Amino acid sequence: MCKRGHGFIPHNDKCDVKFASKLSCKETGSECNVDFDIGPTLIIQDEMHLIREGFGTIDSHFESLIETMKSEFSNGVNFKNIVMTATVTGAKTQIKHLYHKETRIFPPALESSDGNNFFFETLKEGNNTINQRQIIGLKQNAYSTMLLLVILRYVSEFIKKVEENLIKFAEDNDFSVDELSKVIPYYKNLLTYHNRKQDVHKMSYNILDLVNSYPSTYNLVPNNLTGDDNLDHIRETINNVTHFQDKEENNDKLSLVSATSIVSHGVDIDAWNIMAFEGMPRNTSEYIQALSRVGRKHFGIVFVLYDYMKIRDVSFYQNFTEYHEILDDKVETVPLARWTKLGFKQTFTSLFCAGVLNYMSDLLEKPIYTVEEFNRVFADDENRRLLINFIKRAYISNSDMLGADYFDETIEGEAIERIEYLANYSGSFMNYFPNALKDCSHNKYYKTQFGMRGIQDSIAFCPVNKDLKFRKNIGGK
Template sequence: MAGTIDKITAIGYQRKMAHILTGEMEYECPIHGFASLGECTEKYGCDIDRDEFEVMASPIDVYDPAPSLMVPDELHLLEESVGSFDGHYETGVDTLQELVDAGQTKIIAPTATITAYEDQVYHLFLRPAERFPAPGPYLRENFYAQEQAESQRYYIGLIPHGKTHINSIIDILFYFHREVQDLMTTAMESPEDLLTGVALEGTDTSAPLNADSIDEVLQTLTLYSTSLTYLLSKKDGDRLDQSIVSQLNAYLRRDDRPPLASERMTGGTPFEKVQDILDLLDNPWQEDEDRGILQSLVDDDVLPPETQDAIMDLRDTLEASLDDATDVESDEFRVALRQADEDVREGLAWLLASRLNTITATSMISHGVDVERFNMMVFFGMPRQTAEYIQSSSRAGRSHPGLVFNVFHPIRERDLSHYHFFEKYHQFLDRLVEPVSVNRWAKNSVQRTHPGLFMSLLLNHYMYRDGSGKLFFGDSAEDFLAEVDDQELEDLITRMYGGDEVPEEFGHDAEELTNLSISQIQLDDQQWTSNRLPRGAMRSLRDVDEQLPIRSEYKYRDLLETLENQS
């Protein structure tokens, strides 16, 4: 199974979590799978009549029901309030498993931050931790891995002098993309000179390229045609996006070059759009997209309109020569390139360089974004934490050597310090990672997680004991609590929070909240048990604010009903 860590809060509002975590299953529905309490999990959609379910379903004997292994990826993200809340639910799940001898789930947690990992694991799981792989006797080497001599990523630190911070970043992007465009054009106009290194005279190297054909060179250039600018805030992104459109593209148009095609990726970008951007970066050879790029270049007077079809034909030959599944050889593209008109060759160079070629993004790209074309990255100042810097800079150069520019802010003291100690900082980068900030005993955290743990006892433990009834109904829970010893509930809640590890003040708060919840359920008359609690169970680990009810005003109600009837 795969899911987000937020799903752990479902133990506080979904009784079927006991199926997964503690094996509270009695039957197997022939249509919908495991079931309990004499009814199908899809009782409102199951074709089997409720009265006949126990006859039609197959009884089962559960063996070793607890999940054997949990892998919470990117463990360092479980920090601060999210980490505190998750820690309470993790030990709550452990207690539910212990109560029915379901076994204990083992945990393997990949993380980018191993500094003080024992402390973080304690606050999340109340378990001892083992680091793997353990450090070896030699620096940067252990039994499983060793550092290679090849550089995978080059870091360059810059600080502006005589110009603003944002203008310095615009200049870097301009010179980089101009150079990519020039190399693309050179590859089209003088492929042999580029392959032999003659076209590179005057640069740091004029040696022959390590490539057998010009289409291989073009493929490599496309991997470096997209720049990624890492933003520290959305406000910086607004300024930079505006400068790209109004300033950077003006520089390119002044030299009769195509403008950049930019996109923005932040936490507020819709998931569908993010997916479309990543798909386009992973597979840039999309015919409709390329035709649209050519049309925009014609509209910008960069290309003559009559060359579009010839450019697409040459582009198709290049794509086929790069595809191992076709019979088109590199020589065929070389011949087609030599026979093409100058405008067509230049047009193909502009096309390849004008695909989605600049991304501005916030920390949302730091995790789980593995794009082969992210090989040039610019930092809009120094990130606040070393772990964030490591994670985000590792987006560049994952498959091919990457180039990372860190443009420090000239008036921020912290940025100036990082600039002056740039080499030493990167030399000891892994040792300077800050420990994860998490405290499961935070004073007010118990108030937020208690309703979920209290409801999890009712829904995912007591409800599966004989004679308990359907405890999600308030009246059933009221009758049940009248029969249960309050001290038993207090002890179980304390056990879910950590048992003997719970500090005195924290435990006292948990006991008070337990007694208050019992009283509210017995005094209130609402239909659902969860609605009788002083505060609702968390729906996610980020559910920290009071819910705001949204209702239509009376004067709009008729309008909404009319629209609904029309649909």
């Protein structure tokens, strides 16, 4: 424990807390005997269905690394995991790959005494089920963004016309004026969903000319949400939508949020009741997630614009009714494979370094940072064996799952390669062995994992001689 109160320090290490003067504490500290488990015991994972494909593979290796370190440092105590997901389709397989654990799904499929689902209730009026959303499918024969803007213009015109002729509209449609006055504000927040960021930005560019320039419409106040936006912008947008109708200056305006799939995850408000999709989302689970943004509290209206140039969209349009009748059954299993060779290569150096910096340093009660200290420690065959066995436990290479045997057979060789590389290293990063590994020019997988960008090789395309001759013949350069 640091004597200056800066917290725990590894065995025989120094406190590295830095001050404003850029100086470090460097306090060696004193022994701190802890006779209870101080590590975390519970991991709560939200939106598990997003941990998929390459990202899921890499994450699964770090999940088991953290689990192994927890077990090593806490006398065999493991984490308990609670996960939330948009779909339980294939959840057991996904969790097996991600955490290598068995699964209990809640709520289970449990029937009550009357034969209905015990955990869910279907609202009815008489014998008719009450629908919370009306979904309307449209196949445009023109530019999709143009049709989407036309729909928004008609919605805006309709709301303005109703408010300007409130009494007449109420009488013609057998509503009370008070009831109608309460309902209209529910539909003044509009949401559009797009598969591409550029389509989101096109909305803002075209609103003035194709919607707001018409005197028969209320002006739309646009906001964009994409994966490029930070949390502050997302919070600000949520706040703007939630309180849009509270401001008197917005009485003759409509709020419009144009978003990519980011709106489907974590943006949980009940202010949206009109939504339009520009094209079909990439999978059914994402479609269901996005649909649930509207109609949460009041009846929702959803327009789905199918692109006539895309065969997939046309197929959904042609089977619109049948598809929506079996929507829940069409949810795809989340693709995740723990035991891929590329994933192993991508994460091995990170787990190798973690094993040295955390496990071996703790086991030997001394910091192992420099190349010199690394080589001194791993000149001992017993220390090599301890590190290799730790890495095997971190990868769970003794699993009976298909593909685990490759990991078990390969780990020792990969570890020895890196140990021997550092034994012969004489570069400029002697003070920190992970940087020395990164300095390797002949193997890109010696770098530690810092992110998901650039994890695969770029493929360069260039024209062949035949193409070059053709371009020259037609006057090209």
